[in-house]
Amino acid sequence: MSITEALEIIDSIPIPAFAVLSDARIAAANEEAISLLGSQILNRHYVTALRQPGILAAIDNSIRTMGRASGTYTITSESGDERYKVVATPLGTGSAKATLVCFENISDLHTAGLMRRDFVANVSHELRTPLTAVVGFIETLRGPARNDPEAQDRFLGMMLKESQRMNRLVDDLLSLSRVEAAERQRPSDPVSIREVVEASISSLAKPLQEAEVEITFDIPDADIELQGDRDQLRQVMNNLLENALKYGAQGGMIRIKVYEVGHDALLRTKAARVEVTDSGLGIDPIHLPRLTERFYRIDEHRSREMGGTGLGLAIVKHIVSRHRGRIEIDSTKGKGSRFSIIIPVL
Numbered sequence: 001m002s003i004t005e006a007l008e009i010i011d012s013i014p015i016p017a018f019a020v021l022s023d024a025r026i027a028a029a030n031e032e033a034i035s036l037l038g039s040q041i042l043n044r045h046y047v048t049a050l051r052q053p054g055i056l057a058a059i060d061n062s063i064r065t066m067g068r069a070s071g072t073y074t075i076t077s078e079s080g081d082e083r084y085k086v087v088a089t090p091l092g093t094g095s096a097k098a099t100l101v102c103f104e105n106i107s108d109l110h111t112a113g114l115m116r117r118d119f120v121a122n123v124s125h126e127l128r129t130p131l132t133a134v135v136g137f138i139e140t141l142r143g144p145a146r147n148d149p150e151a152q153d154r155f156l157g158m159m160l161k162e163s164q165r166m167n168r169l170v171d172d173l174l175s176l177s178r179v180e181a182a183e184r185q186r187p188s189d190p191v192s193i194r195e196v197v198e199a200s201i202s203s204l205a206k207p208l209q210e211a212e213v214e215i216t217f218d219i220p221d222a223d224i225e226l227q228g229d230r231d232q233l234r235q236v237m238n239n240l241l242e243n244a245l246k247y248g249a250q251g252g253m254i255r256i257k258v259y260e261v262g263h264d265a266l267l268r269t270k271a272a273r274v275e276v277t278d279s280g281l282g283i284d285p286i287h288l289p290r291l292t293e294r295f296y297r298i299d300e301h302r303s304r305e306m307g308g309t310g311l312g313l314a315i316v317k318h319i320v321s322r323h324r325g326r327i328e329i330d331s332t333k334g335k336g337s338r339f340s341i342i343i344p345v346l
């Protein structure tokens with residue numbers, strides 16, 4: 001293939017691409033490259049047109065070694081940075097040489113990497129807090145409390161509480177990773193919504209009773225059935241009920257309402273709606289968009305106090321999305337909250 005033919009092909013490459021000719025000028029930039037870098041790059045020396053060390057080194061290396069070389073290029077705009085992986089490859093042989101430069105947008109990968117690092121940092125922090133406490137208690141037990149059975153008992157109690165917190169955190173992390181692993185598989189058990197809600201209420205019977213909360217359950221006589229994952233849907237109900245109990249019980253009332261909607265406007269299908277309403281603290285609207293993020297809590301101290309891990313709603317979100325459903329949160333600060341789960345019914 002001649003170099004002219006090779007340059008013509010650049011137009012049909014579906015990502016930004018151009019060639020650097022043997023006189024070091026940029027030629028044959030495709031439409032994608034022009035819209036990314038502007039038409040002023042054409043016929044300019046690549047060093048003055050591109051200016052970022054990463055991409056310049058890649059092109060240099062490719063020319064020098066007559067091999068493939070890669071680097072990165074960042075475009076900064078008002079809406080944030082876009083990162084590109086740049087690959088420079090030699091084109092043609094003999095005197096008619098050129099270097100093909102292609103740009104692959106890796107912003108999403110980069111963001112995923114940042115999220116993973118954030119996640120690891122969060123988990124470490126969450127584990128460190130109870131661990132530090134336990135280590136402190138052990139030191140106290142071996143030192144100042146050595147001969148004080150009453151203090152020993154108290155410290156052992158606190159150690160138990162911190163250890164249980166670590167256990168819950170690990171349980172929730174494992175649930176989250178199991179749900180994520182199965183997220184692409186469609187769940188297929190026949191599930192009765194009535195049974196899910198009843199199982200969840202009875203598993204929380206003791207704390208509900210202790211908190212003296214009145215719970216009302218409103219479901220049509222004809223049960224609603226859907227295709228789902230029974231254990232996961234129970235977990236959704238448990239997490240929502242637990243939250244209603246922890247953050248909403250002040251009102252003394254929790255209401256669960258289940259009904260079928262003929263056509264959910266957003267899901268565009270028949271759906272089951274499960275609403276958990278409490279009359280407690282309520283949530284300031286500024287928190288709503290982030291509430292289902294991992295480790296997001298409105299009041300970190302309170303959540304810890306209540307034994308929360310900050311993962312409950314993140315788990316709910318993943319499970320609901322595996323069921324191709326959606327979550328709605330309505331809340332008025334000081335009045336209470338309503339968490340609704342809307343899941344397609346076949």
Ligand SMILES: Nc1ncnc2c1ncn2[C@@H]1O[C@H](COP(=O)(O)OP(=O)(O)O)[C@@H](O)[C@H]1O
Pocket residue numbers: 239243244247248278280281282283291296297298299303304307308309310311312313314337
């Ligand atoms: N029913 C509710 N009323 C008020 N705030 C709530 C309610 N449910 C959840 N929240 C807020 O959302 C946060 C995240 O909930 P979640 O993911 O279940 O974590 P956790 O309960 O472990 O703190 C809670 O810390 C709390 O601040």
Ligand SMILES: [Mg+2]
Pocket residue numbers: 239242243308309310311312313
């Ligand atoms: Mg919770």
